[in-house]
Amino acid sequence: MIEAAFPRQLHPYWPRLQEKTRAWLLEKRLMPADKVAEYADGLCYTDLMAGYYLGAPDNVLQAIGDFSAWFFVWDDRHDRDIVHHRPAAWRRLRFRLHAALDSPEDHPHHEDPLVAGFADSVRRLYAFLPDTWNARFARHFHLVIEAYDQEFRNRVEGIIPTVEEYLELRRLTFAHSIWTDLLEPSAGTELPDSVRNHPAFRRAALLSQDFAAWYNDLCSFPKEIAGAEVHNLGISLITHKGLTLEETVSEVRRRVEDCIADFLVAECEVLEFADSLADGTPRGRELGAAVRACVGNMRNWFSSVYWFHHESGRYRVDSWDDRSTPPYVTNEAAGEL
Template sequence: MTGRPAPATAGRTAAIRIRHVYEREHEALRKITGLDILPWQGSCHAAAADAEAATQAWLRKHGLVRNERHGDRARRARYAWLMARCHPHADRQLLQTLADFIAWFFIFDDAHFDRTRPDPQHVITAISAVLGVLESETATSSPVFGEAALAGLCKRFRRQMPGEQYERYAQALRLYVSSVAVQTLGHLDDRPVSRPTYETVRRYISGVEVTQALIDISSTGAMTADEYYRPDVRALSRRMNNIVSWLNDIHSLAVESYQPGYFWNMPALHALDSDSLLDGVHITERRVRDEVRAFDTEAARIEQRASPELQGYVEGMRLWMRGYCDWVAHDSQRYSSTHAPHDGTDTTDTTQEDGHGPRTHRARRPRSSAPHGPRAASA
C-alpha cells in the first residue's frame, strides 16, 4: 500500500522538479525582459558612469569585495547605473549615496541571506547587526561583513535628508531584515508557502520599501508624513512594489535556480500547477500588467489634487519601475544566465568584517560609542 509523501518530502520533490523544469525551458525564459509591459519613458542621470566608478572604489575601500570572483560580479552588476536610472534628477552627492547603498544592499543580502545556505544562527547575527546600526549608527567592535559600511551609509543619509524621512528609510530597512527572519522560518520547511503569504513577505524582503522611502527626496523634495502615509498613496506604493518584485522574480529565475536551499518565487509557485515555468512566467506577467493598469488609474486620481512633492513621488515611482527594467535589459549582468552557475552561490563564507576564514557564529560584543578597526570609519 502506498501513501502520499510526507509534506517536507513532497516540498523537496516539488522544488527539485522546478529546477529541472528551468533547465528544460531556460532558452525561452531568458528572452523575457518585461520591458514591453511598462508604458512609461525612462531616463538616466548624466553622472552614471562617474557614480559607478566611485561605487566600485567605495566597495573596495570598505571591504565589500571579498575576492576577485566577487569583484567581477560587482563590476558586471553595475549597481550605480540602477540608481542613475531610478533617480535621474538626484543631486550628485545624493546619487552617490544611493548608489553606494544599493550596492551594499545587494552584496549584504547575497552574503548573509540569499546565496548561502540558510542557517538560522547566522541569519539572526546578521539581522541584529543591521538593527543595531539603525539604533546607534555605529558598528560593533567585531562587525559582521558589511556592518561598518552600513553605519557609514546611515550617517550620510542622516546628513542628506530631513529627520522624519530618514526614519522612514530606517523603518523600511528594519522591516526588510524582519522579513528575512520570516523567510528563514519558511526555509525550515520545504513545503512552498501560499501565494498570498509569499506576496506579503516578498514586498518587504525585496527592499523596494526601502527605496520608496528615498524617492521623493531625489525628485521634488520631501513629502509630509500626512501625504506619505495616506492610505491611497500607500496603496499606490504597494502597486509599484508588486510590479518591481514580480518582474524581479522573472529576471532572477536563472540565478535563483542555482542558489543553495529551496527558494520560491512567483513563477515557481504558479508553475506548481502546470509543470511549466513558462506558464508560471506568463501568469506572473499577466498579473504585472494588471498591476500596471491599476497603478495608472490610481495615480491619475491621486495626481489631480497632489502637492508638487506628491506629484514628484508618483512620477518618481514611474521612473523607478522603468529604470529597474532598463538596468536589467541594458546595463547589468546581475541576472545573466551565462554567469548564473557561478553567481548563484557563494562559496567564500564569512560573517566577520575582514572577509577571511570560515563562517563562525561569535557572540555579539557590546556596541561601542565609536567604530573600531580599519574598516569601521565613516563611509
C-alpha cells in the first residue's frame, strides 16, 4: 500500500545532513566515536527527517535532523535508565530537560551531554519562527517529557496500560504534536490557530502520526518483547483484549491500513481547505501555499516512516548479539551524572 500510493522522496540536502548530524553527535558527545562510526549512518535517523520535511530550507532541516537524532539518543537513555534501575538519574534528567526547554540559552555547556545537546537543538529551532510558535513547541514538549516519565513508572512497576490508556499516552511519547509543529518552520510560516485547528488539517496530521506510531509498534514488537517491554500497542492488545499473537499482529496491521485509507480522504479535504484560503490576497496565497506544503509533508511521512523501519539498524533485532540490548547504545551508567 505504501510503496504504491506514497512514492519515496528525499530532500536534496540529505547527504550533507547525514554528514553534519554525524559530526554534531560527536561534537556534543551524544554517542561515543566508535558507535557513531559503526552505527550512525545505518540507523538512518537523517533519512527519516530528509524524507519528511521536503521543501524545508537547509538550515531548518539541519536543526530538525539534529533534534531528531537527539530524540533517539534520549529515548535510548530513558530505556537504559529503566533497564539498569536508575530512577534518580532519570528524575534528574527529566527536571533538567524541562529547564533547558524553557531557557536553552542557559544550558549549552551542561555537564550532561544530553541536556547540552537538547539545549543546542532547541535554541536553533526557536530561531525560525515567532515566540508564539516557540511557546507552543515548549508547551508540547513539556507534555512529552512527562509522558516519558509515565512510561518510566509503568515499566518499572510492570504496568501494562489498557489499549485506551496506551493510545492516549503513545500520542505523547511519539511526540505527535512536535513533528506536526515542525511542519511550520519547514513551510516558512507560523500557521494561525484557525488553520491548525481546522478539522481536516487536524485529522490529516493525527492520521499521519498515528500511522507512524502504530507502524513503529508493529516493527518494534520483536525488540520490545525481547526487552520485556510493557509499552507497545500489541502488548496491550494481548494483555487486555485477550488476543493471540497472530490476532494482535493482524489488528495492528488493520489500524495501520485504516490510517492510510482515512488519510487519503482527509488529504483531499485539506487541499480543498487550502484552495479556500488562497483568496487572492497576499496573506491568503501565503497561507494556502503553507497548508499545501504541510499536508504534502504529512503525506511524505508515510513513505519516510515505512522505509525507515525497513532500513534502520534500530529494528534488526535478529542481528544483535543480545536481542534485549541494542548494540548502538552505551550500556554503562550514562545516566549517573
